[in-house]
Amino acid sequence: MLLHTWTHESQYGRAQSREIKQPVREKEASGVLVFMLCKVCIDGLEGMWDPSRSKRLARSQDFIKKLHPRDDGTPSDVTEQVSNSGHPSTDAPDLDSLGPNEIVYGHHKAIDSYITSMEEGCTFCNYLATMYDCEDTGNSVIEVLGYYSVFTFILLKSGESVEEPLVTLYRDKFRGDFMFVPVGDPKYDRMLNFNLGPSNHDSTTWSLIDTWMTRCLESHSLCRKPDVSEPYMPTRLLQLGSSQIGRTFRLVNGSECPPESRYVALSYCWGVKPLSGMLRLLQSTVQNLSQWQPVDDLPKTFRDAMDVAQHFGVDYIWIDRLCVYQDSAEDWQKEASCMQKLRRLSLSFDQEPAVQRSWVVQERLLAPRTLHFGREQVFWECVEAGCCETHPQVVDCFDMSDFYDEKGKEEGQELERHQFLWKPLLALSYRRHFDDPCTQLIHDWYGIAEYYVSRELTRAGDKLVAISGLANDMKNRLRELKPGPHRYLAGFWEDNLITAIGWNVLNPAERAIDYRAPSWSWACLDGHVNLLDAVQDGHDDILMLVASLIAADTEYVGSEDTGQVKSGILTLRGPCSTVQIGQKAFGTIITERVVQGFRSPEEQNHDSRPQWSEMSVIFDTWDDIRDEAFVLWIYASRFASGKWYIRGLALKWEKEDKYQRLGLVGGYFANKDDALAWIDMFPTKQISIF
Template identity: 25%
Template sequence: MLAGVFFWNIGPDKQTATHHQTCGTFKRSVDLGCYVCNRLWVALTLDERCVVSSLVESESNFSSDATEVSTYGARTNSVQNCVTVASFTEGGLYGHPGCYLLQLAFNASAVLPPEMVPGRKYWRASFLLQQLNGPPPSNITERLPESTKSAETLFIARSWIEECAAKHQRCNAFTGEQGWCPTRLLDCGPFKNSEPCCRLIETDSISLNGPYMTLSHCWGRTDCLKLTTDNYAKLLHTIPLPLLPQYLWIDSLCIIQRGDELADWLREVKVMGQVYLNSFCNISAANAQDGNHTLFSSRNPDTLYPQTVDLTVDGHASLYLVSDFRFWETEVSRAPINARGWVLQERLLSPRVLHFGERQILWECREKDAAEIYPEGLPHKISRSAARFKDLAPDHHIANNNTGSNFAAYRSWVQIVRAYTACELSFPGDKLVALSAIAKAMRDILRDEYVVGMWRRYLEFELLWSVSGNRTGSASRPDTYRSPSWSWAAVDGEVNPSLPDVETADLLIEVVSLELEYSTDDNTNLVQGGWLRLRGALKQLMLVRHRSSNTCSYEDWDMFVNGEHVSVPTESSYGEPQPHVKLDALHDHFEEQNARDALYCMPARVRAGDNGSIYILILEVDDLKRGVYRRIGLARGWGKEVKEKFLARSVRGDRFPCEEYRDGLHLIRII
């Protein structure tokens, strides 16, 4: 089923129109099975769905007549008060000539309380409209059962596993250690004369007769069953469970979680990467909120399938197939399980992942992505991220034997860090630990020194990370020490890592030396302290709230360098000043720091050309006498005027706090 919004006469220009004017019509369309409304619904967050549902219940004038789709597609520029908005664009702009792109927006400001609106995305769902000259593609499966707990669904899962094990060369190229297995496993069968159950086994005292699988799950806020020193002996005897693979590894049940002062956890976390790398397959409880929820789900199968629609384009009627352009992102990348920081390395290192999603099961291995509705693999035209997630895995890259300079692998690391920092950790202190297995694998490929989430070879570039988004309040620094301030690992929140570059001529800084103090002998693990010595040209800085700003976004700050106002207005409609200042954590003001000359900055990189960007590290003095600083942010400016101001030599530069001053450059220490 599709709503009437599709029966427009499409022209060559982008068109925007109201879609649903009320929560009532939107939710009614979802319940009636409209394909695009259901795809938009599943793209909403859980709290957004709850608000929409509660508003529907409270609408006093709600009636069956009010929920019809007759209000859809009204051409108007007044979309501010609509619940959802539609936009049509030529597909050629997205690499799909001859197609059209339909985007649906969720107008959070018209639905949610004001305090919930900031940071919400506007455009949520995208659909590709492909002209059909024959029947729909044959790679779409027949009608699915109404539950993923069905023989048909499990048959599809088994066929993926068997195909991968028999035919996929990359998936079967063994990258682990022959014969390796975890310290403990759950033995889940086979069963003969007893009810389905399993027991904890110690693998050094038993001979395994098959491979093992792993389970990724959300711990949630409820107290689920965990292995402790108190129940250890009992779980060695039996754990009542439904039918599972014979050997299964679950972190909560195969690592002691309480009773031994973390001794077992600290030992097992060092081999966590091997657990997943050597497994046969990872089972992902993608939609289960906690251990009390099932892997399986009920669904309305009719809302899952791409639909066909008659469209009139420039006066010519044609049949088009409407399919979710962001299918994989919606079903897998944004699943609750993949918001967990620990799960990123579980998903990346496992050779195969079977996702039990909210609406269907999905398959992900080193050679194939598939879903129940696309059992033979995703259609080519369905957009995924710039690279398949599995292509970011360390085994996908082959290091250069001569130099170890593998730029593809470095770029993959940048994408991994960006995805990882967007995830959540129940314990912020796990920031480096939960990424350590991938870091170890990548270190072997890059043949480089790992430096608290970054790499020594291109460290000057990697120091130029920034927090994501427009709002500096989106990131914060933890209460407990975790990393030096110059690493992205020192902040909680999503970051934009800096890409390494072959060209080093535009660098204005040099890392002279560094030292890190680790909690263990593992340099991908917990850090107790550290510093680096950086050479560059210091500038004295003041940061002043921009006079027209009343929020804490990146454009809030005017920069004064060596007493001169260097910020200039941009040409945007907001006219905010640039350089744009991205603070690592929220600051209301810097009056106290400005008064005691505690802020400095250091131009770090400049791109060629008058319009090329300049990147500036923002620092705060920690020890005036010894020239010790902490990083507090990054600024980016552009244009000849701005660059000349930052690159001019400081008249009183010899008086700035530093270890050494020579030829206009300062040697400082950043902690």
């Protein structure tokens, strides 16, 4: 059996001190990738059909319901199948009589055993290794089973008769899915390749890269022509050449390059070396850089990027450190505002650990084609394909069906482009499909922003600047589809602002020390946030807005309204109350607290009220947690179960009618009438949030 793997991340908690030795699976000299499973994994997976070999702990359906009690908007009323001692209760089912797909299996008993397997290189255990940058807070649902990690097994239908095994590993608050496929099946053998070249620069790898590039240039209609109205060249580029001393480069003005010149753009990680020792474009170095310099004097990453450029017959390369003045804030802001055009006309080249950088999200999305040179293999991204050396045809999760008009395809017509503005990313290939193109754009924006905000940022002030190119792209496309201002407000779009500001953190975030965005914007925080839940609610016909937008104003540092923010204020009108806050809520977000009671601003306690359940506050940061908060209720939406969920902004008073955000408040009601009756108890106020 062979593994396909992907991860669902739900990170929360602060960075912990435990240091994990993370093995890197390099290619062997033979070019074959080697994967290894620890004894715990082998015994568990092979013993799923043998109760004496693989420990059966509980029914999987009970475990999942306990793990996600709110998936359908209802509180959990599942009868405990396992007692606090970890042993089956008296009313537990006979687990030995159940099929493998109905069981939760034991994995590692303790964290030390799990870490040992990780350090020894177990593929299965190591897939969640990237989650060790946050605190291991434990998971009571797993711990009560007497294990540190557990796994489940199901058979997924693929076509009419094929069933594909899916194993899901659970550890702490994280899970990773592993798809198993049969060895020797032509369907999968055609899609999988484990005979890789011994390095990223050998002839086998380059042959595959050439295949991807040729296929893209010759047959990908969506990739062929950049969506720009006029030619563009960056202000400065590095020209590549050669001389008696070997390969050379020099800094040139983009306006002096021949028409139709092509260039490669490099995405990379600056590293931690002192800036004083780096070769950079400064007022004092520009004259020297304008003369031919030996390529061998450059860092290896730069030399590798130049190899890529010359392999494809490209004479120019753009590297921010050498093409943007590093001692001029004015030049930096000017060049940052041009990223939309610069990236859209380039072949982008990424190298680990660059993909963890926030800037790279924009760079990957805007570039029509991107090559990632990873530690183990090379990856390719373009509008119509996402590939890697082990999946040379297409990565399984990269489904292009939503890109085309299905009816036209059936009738043999030329494929038409769907409303997607940006190409899918290998790490973010899933996206919901909406028939309305504006709705599609809005949803895609917040999905990208949710992914972007979890990436690393070297300069804290770049939070909004690093996606300004995407914001300009988005604004232009919205105006093409529907004439109007479509104002961009510190990471949000005015089109759906009331619902979009109902976001929440997924782990305790940290507020930026220096001002970069208003408190109502996700851009003021560093951490993982949940933006899509609020936006998805807003696109259904089952939405009830209870607040209205009176005014929205933002002031920017420069002339670009998608760049760095100087100030921002929202004026809203809606029902308001004060909530009393109690103990930590049952759930995975450790800054979530239970709402114990509430009153209107006129100090009137409400003892007679519609029935509500599971109301809680998710505070944005540790410092925001308190035992009372002011709330502006903004909207309610219906779940599939018929219950209604209402959201409000938890706020703190600053002066007059001005407030700052603390977090998000939410609670469930049995039906819409109860939610309306509850909202009607509170007076309506007009307040400003900054």
